[in-house]
Amino acid sequence: MRDVTNRVPQHIAMIMDGNGRWARQQGKPRLAGHEAGSETVRQVMGYCRKAGVRYLTLYAFSTENWSRPPEEVAGLMQLLTVFISKYEAELIEKQVRLRVIGNRADLSLSLQKELARVEQSTQHFEQQVIIALSYSGRNELVRAVRKIASAVRSGSCEPEAIDEALIATSLDAPDVPDPDLIIRTSGEFRLSNFLLWQCAYSEFYFTPVLWPDFGEADFKTALEAYAARERRYGGVKKEDFV
Numbered sequence: 001m002r003d004v005t006n007r008v009p010q011h012i013a014m015i016m017d018g019n020g021r022w023a024r025q026q027g028k029p030r031l032a033g034h035e036a037g038s039e040t041v042r043q044v045m046g047y048c049r050k051a052g053v054r055y056l057t058l059y060a061f062s063t064e065n066w067s068r069p070p071e072e073v074a075g076l077m078q079l080l081t082v083f084i085s086k087y088e089a090e091l092i093e094k095q096v097r098l099r100v101i102g103n104r105a106d107l108s109l110s111l112q113k114e115l116a117r118v119e120q121s122t123q124h125f126e127q128q129v130i131i132a133l134s135y136s137g138r139n140e141l142v143r144a145v146r147k148i149a150s151a152v153r154s155g156s157c158e159p160e161a162i163d164e165a166l167i168a169t170s171l172d173a174p175d176v177p178d179p180d181l182i183i184r185t186s187g188e189f190r191l192s193n194f195l196l197w198q199c200a201y202s203e204f205y206f207t208p209v210l211w212p213d214f215g216e217a218d219f220k221t222a223l224e225a226y227a228a229r230e231r232r233y234g235g236v237k238k239e240d241f242v
């Protein structure tokens with residue numbers, strides 16, 4: 001299969017890194033970095049809409065992030081709660097569907113309720129923002145395997161019926177296509193347990209820009225880099241056929 005990508009990615013996933021370093025550079029507490037980062041989230045949602053990107057997945061809080069100092073965890077949870085309720089009207093006005101992936105049972109009941117409410121009120125919109133919360137790729141796979149194992153135990157699924165499609169549909173957002181492009185800010189070159197199953201053929205883009213500083217010009221540069229890539233999905237170029 002050959003795909004010379006001169007198009008806009010359908011799905012962009014982002015590892016929003018560097019809030020803490022940004023805050024330190026400004027002589028501010030770490031939470032100020034996360035606050036600035038949530039404004040970047042808002043802006044990036046707008047860039048995606050303008051560019052015609054249908055799905056945007058944001059790594060907002062990993063299962064590993066629970067080990068951060070309790071004040072930072074509480075501050076981040078508060079920030080997310082405020083963000084969701086504050087921007088519900090904007091999501092509706094801009095026709096953006098909000099979804100959450102991750103182990104939502106780890107979240108406070110009030111945040112779970114708020115998320116479910118906004119997921120419901122935006123469920124009919126086509127453009128989607130998917131927030132990964134208490135998320136890790138391995139944890140998502142473990143939960144998927146448990147679902148499949150209980151179907152096998154109850155007799156509704158034969159072990160031979162387990163294939164890639166069944167695993168993919170047992171993940172948290174089964175109808176969302178795999179990300180075409182994964183962007184990580186702040187100069188780190190890691191995936192950090194993000195979308196491990198879904199990233200099989202994703203293109204990666206790393207930028208040294210810290211997340212709160214990530215602006216429209218950086219977004220456009222990432223899209224240009226993506227457009228210049230050639231995706232072969234394990235195949236070879238036609239001109240290289242012998």
Ligand code: FPP
Nearest residue numbers: 016017018019020021034037038041060083
């Ligand atoms: C990583 O930077 C960032 C996070 C763990 C949190 C990301 C959260 C936001 C951008 C704000 C809220 C999100 C939404 C969706 C409204 P870091 O703290 O690890 O930075 P550092 O590596 O420089 O310390």
